[in-house]
Amino acid sequence: MSITVVGSIAYDTVKTPVGTRERMLGGAATHFALAASFFSTVRAVGPVGGDFTERDFERLRTRGTLTDDVTVVPDGKTFFWSGEYGQNMNSCQTLDTQLGVFGEFEPQLSEGARDCDVLFLANIQPTLQASVLDQCHAPRWTALDSMNLWIEIARDDLVAVIERVDCVILNDAEIRQLTGKSSIATAGRELLAMGPSAVIAKQGEYGAILITREGFFSLPAFPLDSVADPTGAGDTFAGGTVGYVASQPDRPVDQELLRTAIAYGTAIASFNVEEFGTERVERLSLGEAHARVEQIHQMTQFSHPVDPLEVEQSAEESIA
Amino acid sequence: MSITVVGSIAYDTVKTPVGTRERMLGGAATHFALAASFFSTVRAVGPVGGDFTERDFERLRTRGTLTDDVTVVPDGKTFFWSGEYGQNMNSCQTLDTQLGVFGEFEPQLSEGARDCDVLFLANIQPTLQASVLDQCHAPRWTALDSMNLWIEIARDDLVAVIERVDCVILNDAEIRQLTGKSSIATAGRELLAMGPSAVIAKQGEYGAILITREGFFSLPAFPLDSVADPTGAGDTFAGGTVGYVASQPDRPVDQELLRTAIAYGTAIASFNVEEFGTERVERLSLGEAHARVEQIHQMTQFSHPVDPLEVEQSAEESIA
Numbered sequence: 001m002s003i004t005v006v007g008s009i010a011y012d013t014v015k016t017p018v019g020t021r022e023r024m025l026g027g028a029a030t031h032f033a034l035a036a037s038f039f040s041t042v043r044a045v046g047p048v049g050g051d052f053t054e055r056d057f058e059r060l061r062t063r064g065t066l067t068d069d070v071t072v073v074p075d076g077k078t079f080f081w082s083g084e085y086g087q088n089m090n091s092c093q094t095l096d097t098q099l100g101v102f103g104e105f106e107p108q109l110s111e112g113a114r115d116c117d118v119l120f121l122a123n124i125q126p127t128l129q130a131s132v133l134d135q136c137h138a139p140r141w142t143a144l145d146s147m148n149l150w151i152e153i154a155r156d157d158l159v160a161v162i163e164r165v166d167c168v169i170l171n172d173a174e175i176r177q178l179t180g181k182s183s184i185a186t187a188g189r190e191l192l193a194m195g196p197s198a199v200i201a202k203q204g205e206y207g208a209i210l211i212t213r214e215g216f217f218s219l220p221a222f223p224l225d226s227v228a229d230p231t232g233a234g235d236t237f238a239g240g241t242v243g244y245v246a247s248q249p250d251r252p253v254d255q256e257l258l259r260t261a262i263a264y265g266t267a268i269a270s271f272n273v274e275e276f277g278t279e280r281v282e283r284l285s286l287g288e289a290h291a292r293v294e295q296i297h298q299m300t301q302f303s304h305p306v307d308p309l310e311v312e313q314s315a316e317e318s319i320a
Numbered sequence: 321m322s323i324t325v326v327g328s329i330a331y332d333t334v335k336t337p338v339g340t341r342e343r344m345l346g347g348a349a350t351h352f353a354l355a356a357s358f359f360s361t362v363r364a365v366g367p368v369g370g371d372f373t374e375r376d377f378e379r380l381r382t383r384g385t386l387t388d389d390v391t392v393v394p395d396g397k398t399f400f401w402s403g404e405y406g407q408n409m410n411s412c413q414t415l416d417t418q419l420g421v422f423g424e425f426e427p428q429l430s431e432g433a434r435d436c437d438v439l440f441l442a443n444i445q446p447t448l449q450a451s452v453l454d455q456c457h458a459p460r461w462t463a464l465d466s467m468n469l470w471i472e473i474a475r476d477d478l479v480a481v482i483e484r485v486d487c488v489i490l491n492d493a494e495i496r497q498l499t500g501k502s503s504i505a506t507a508g509r510e511l512l513a514m515g516p517s518a519v520i521a522k523q524g525e526y527g528a529i530l531i532t533r534e535g536f537f538s539l540p541a542f543p544l545d546s547v548a549d550p551t552g553a554g555d556t557f558a559g560g561t562v563g564y565v566a567s568q569p570d571r572p573v574d575q576e577l578l579r580t581a582i583a584y585g586t587a588i589a590s591f592n593v594e595e596f597g598t599e600r601v602e603r604l605s606l607g608e609a610h611a612r613v614e615q616i617h618q619m620t621q622f623s624h625p626v627d628p629l630e631v632e633q634s635a636e637e638s639i640a
Contacts, residue, residue: 088502182408185543206526207540216619218540220527223505259622293624299536300620302579304613 002041002066003246004113004139005032006132007122007235008102009046009060009070012277013082016089018228024277025056027079028122028145031232034281035239035268036120037063038289039247043113045069045132047101049076062282069113076101089227090204109135118246120238121165123147126157133164141253143167143198143242145234151178159194166253167198169238172209175201184209185216198258200241202234208262214255219262222270222296229276236272236281240289241265267292322361322386323566324433324459325352326452327442327555328422329366329380329390332597333402336409338548344597345376347399348442348465351552354601355559355588356440357383358609359567363433365389365452367421369396382602389433396421409547410524429455438566441485442555443467446477453484461573463487463518463562465554471498479514486573487518489558492529495521504529505536518578520561522554528582534575539582542590542616549596556592556601560609561585587612 005028012026033042042065052072060067077100085092107128114136121129121144129144136142142165150158151174158178162168168175168191172184181187188199188211201209207220244261251257267289271280330347334340353362362385372392380387397420405412427448434456441449441464449464456462462485470478471494478498482488488495488511492504501507508519508531521529527540564581571577587609591600 088496176408183543183545183547186545203526206523207538209540209543216543217622218527218543218619219622220529220538220540223503223529223536223538225503225506227503256623260624263622263624290625297622297624299538300622302537302539302583302617302620303576304580304583304617305610 002043002112002116003036003118003120003242004043004045004069004109004116004136005029005036005120005122005239006045006107006109006129007032007120007124008079009044009048009052010079010081010102011051012231013080013096014229014231014276015084016229017085017087018226019276021229021276023080025059026081026232026277028232028235030060030278031235031272031281032120032122032239032242033060033065034062034278035236035265035272036243036246037065038240038268038286039243039264040118041066042243043069043116045107045109045113047071047073047076047105049078049101050074052078059278059282066112069110071101071108073101083231085230089230092230107132107135117249118142118242120242121145121161122235122238123150126150126154126161129161130157130164133161140249141166141245143169143238145169145238146174148174148177162191163195165196167200168196169200169202169241171234172201172203175199185211198253200258200262202237204230204233208237208266210255210258210262212255212258217255217259217262219259219266219296220300221266222292223299224270224274227273230273231277233269233273237265237269239265240268263293263296264289267296322363322432322436323356323438323440323562324363324365324389324429324436324456325349325356325440325442325559326365326427326429326449327352327440327444328399329364329368329372330399330401330422331371332551333400333416334549334551334596335404336549337405337407338546339596341549341596343400345379346401346552346597348552348555350380350598351555351592351601352440352442352559352562353380353385354382354598355556355585355592356563356566357385358560358588358606359563359584360438361386362563363389363436365427365429365433367391367393367396367425369398369421370394372398379598379602386432389430391421393421403551405550409550412550427452427455437569438462438562440558440562441465441481442558443470446470446474446481449481450477450484453481460569461486461565463489463558465489465558466494468494468497482511483515485516487520488516489520489522489561491554492521492523495519505531518573520578520582522557524550524553528557528586530575530578530582532575532578537575537579537582539579539586539616540620541586542612542619544590544594547593550593551597553589553593557585557589559585560588583613583616584609587616
């Protein structure tokens with residue numbers, strides 16, 4: 001059982017109210033792999049330049065991620081992004097983007113990568129996502145991410161890929177933008193009608209919503225005392241979620257399984273933002289992730305009167 | 321057992337993408353009373369002008385709310401507010417505010433109102449909230465709401481009232497503004513240190529967080545296909561929450577009780593926004609509210625492996 005993830009591997013320079021880091025290992029495939037590798041073997045597919053260090057290859061290989069499908073372009077530069085977060089960490093200003101080798105990326109998957117059990121298409125051009133789907137033999141379960149840029153300039157291509165995957169994982173604002181619906185419930189059902197069996201709306205610090213034909217699930221984020229760097233939280237969330245799905249090959253990917261999966265995605269993402277870049281998740285243990293899932297479980301449970309009559313009874317008593 | 325609520329009784333003219341209503345019954349005390357009256361006798365304390373109609377008195381008396389403490393100023397005008405909501409219902413532009421009799425409101429509670437079991441101080445000037453606390457005999461449980469204006473111009477007065485109540489119910493943005501902390505977890509603990517035993521952060525369409533010395537609870541909002549008018553959602557939420565607390569006089573007001581209370585607040589508030597003003601909650605039944613609490617319960621539950629070793633086991637198996 002293995003997961004193939006196709007997406008960016010990058011160097012990030014990040015400034016937040018907590019501090020600054022220069023050229024940290026980043027990228028969607030990186031953050032995804034670091035989280036998903038708790039649950040399954042991950043193959044990362046993406047390009048890097050001659051500037052990509054052996055130390056960062058090692059970081060990517062944390063917990064056994066296979067990097068045979070990471071293409072090194074010796075004369076090229078690794079995708080570079082630089083951004084600065086505002087005081088509340090919700091706003092981020094991009095200071096610099098240098099696509100480098102990512103700009104000419106045309107994924108060519110190895111046999112091992114094509115043979116995956118679960119496929120995650122991180123945020124890349126929708127036509128490239130379609131090409132990866134074409135190359136893969138029959139993965140049991142497929143999910144994709146995307147971004148506002150592709151919704152704006154390549155909407156038809158994006159919809160064509162959405163029609164072919166099992167699960168869409170997008171920010172809630174992107175789901176609204178894509179469907180033109182202000183209600184996430186309505187928007188989610190519209191995406192389900194395109195083909196996928198699951199839609200996951202990421203809500204950042206507020207949590208995530210799952211919409212399937214069986215109904216809704218909504219899980220709040222884990223409340224943190226301090227956030228050092230939100231970069232990669234969404235990809236870490238996707239990695240934990242998709243990774244958990246991959247770890248349960250004998251179970252149908254239904255609401256029940258996805259709910260638990262989202263709890264793991266939420267838990268691991270909450271660790272991701274506590275430190276910069278991949279720092280925290282690199283040295284995270286599954287025991288720690290599990291303990292946080294337990295904390296999230298504790299903080300979302302409530303008891304309620306089983307019988308409406310009990311409530312009416314108690315209301316009548318209190319009025320009397 | 322009764323609840324006293326002190327706050328505005330108003331006429332609202334509201335324009336939303338769904339429609340427009342002129343001079344509907346509104347105000348914090350009104351929305352609060354309509355929700356809390358499912359669980360306990362409510363006494364509304366607030367001023368109205370000679371323009372306040374008998375029909376609106378009847379609306380306020382839905383489910384038995386006592387209006388003896390509603391002061392009619394025959395020569396005055398009822399508080400009037402007019403606003404327009406943007407496409408996503410998250411932004412609202414105030415078009416007109418005429419304080420009318422509310423501008424000279426100095427609460428003088430009747431013996432019945434002073435003798436309440438539970439007291440809710442809706443959003444009014446903090447010194448008036450303090451005056452109400454002075455007038456009340458020993459209420460078993462007290463809660464307050466406030467707003468950005470008082471945090472800006474009367475912060476010390478507001479802190480002085482917060483020190484005297486059991487529970488603070490504010491928007492998350494107001495909690496951040498009041499404490500200067502961007503983390504709701506940290507901000508919540510800072511408010512607990514001022515004296516209250518519970519802090520409830522309202523997050524609008526995202527739900528609510530409860531912070532007590534026992535820990536956290538986080539409950540997402542109920543996903544709706546369409547929102548007609550968000551006006552009064554926060555006060556309806558407070559009414560359902562505080563009302564449920566009042567309905568359980570023999571139980572300590574601890575995490576467990578407050579969690580269930582917040583589920584009722586969330587459920588009733590979700591009905592409130594489905595139609596304009598008080599339209600929906602006026603004809604809501606407790607059975608409907610209970611059914612929605614059950615739906616919210618269903619959409620927030622997840623199962624998780626009890627033993628971390630089980631997860632590691634299944635990860636090892638899937639890698640093998």
